[in-house]
Amino acid sequence: MKQANNCALIVVDVQNGFTPGGNLAVAGADQIIPCINQLGTCFDTIVITQDWHPHNHISFASNHLGKQPFDTIQLPYGPQVLWPSHCVQGTQDAELHPALDLPTAQLIIRKGFHRNIDSYSAFMEADRHTSTGLAGYLKERGIDTVYIVGIATDFCVAWTAIDASKAGLNSYVIIDACKAIDMNGSLQHAWQEMLASGVQRISSRNILV
Numbered sequence: 086m087k088q089a090n091n092c093a094l095i096v097v098d099v100q101n102g103f104t105p106g107g108n109l110a111v112a113g114a115d116q117i118i119p120c121i122n123q124l125g126t127c128f129d130t131i132v133i134t135q136d137w138h139p140h141n142h143i144s145f146a147s148n149h150l151g152k153q154p155f156d157t158i159q160l161p162y163g164p165q166v167l168w169p170s171h172c173v174q175g176t177q178d179a180e181l182h183p184a185l186d187l188p189t190a191q192l193i194i195r196k197g198f199h200r201n202i203d204s205y206s207a208f209m210e211a212d213r214h215t216s217t218g219l220a221g222y223l224k225e226r227g228i229d230t231v232y233i234v235g236i237a238t239d240f241c242v243a244w245t246a247i248d249a250s251k252a253g254l255n256s257y258v259i260i261d262a263c264k265a266i267d268m269n270g271s272l273q274h275a276w277q278e279m280l281a282s283g284v285q286r287i288s289s290r291n292i293l294v
């Protein structure tokens with residue numbers, strides 16, 4: 086069902102790097118893409134995010150002597166999980182997944198391009214000070230409600246949904262159009278934080294009726 090023009094779909098990080106065959110592949114993450122494509126037909130405003138790191142990015146374990154992927158370190162802005170090198174600017178790993186078919190999307194937000202700051206959220210980088218500008222863009226477009234889909238539920242989707250709520254937007258996560266990494270209970274923890282922040286969980290069935 087076509088959604089009203091105060092609503093936007095935010096499609097988080099559906100890239101080669103996070104899907105099977107990618108450098109930070111999330112198992113089964115390509116399986117949500119047909120659902121996302123269908124949801125795309127229901128929204129006039131679609132925003133896509135794209136993780137977009139320099140090769141020497143601070144979130145890469147390879148840039149920290151003696152550290153392994155999935156270790157956590159302390160940075161000036163707080164704890165940071167270290168990842169395998171992924172979504173390096175200009176590489177095939179960073180490209181949007183070829184099955185993603187959202188021809189009417191109007192904006193691609195690239196995030197994580199500052200060498201010393203990671204950015205899970207589409208709104209605010211991990212230092213919690215540096216804005217991506219997305220809240221202003223949505224506000225100027227008259228959007229007050231966002232529906233969030235993509236990868237990974239427990240990191241970039243969760244942080245985006247929480248920041249949307251903090252920005253005063255009605256924030257919904259469409260659960261069957263997301264895929265989680267889910268390590269050490271991260272998915273359960275993310276849902277606790279999302280629900281506590283006023284994020285609502287819905288199914289694609291609620292939109293595709």
Ligand SMILES: [Zn+2]
Nearest residue numbers: 136144172197
């Ligand atoms: Zn990243």
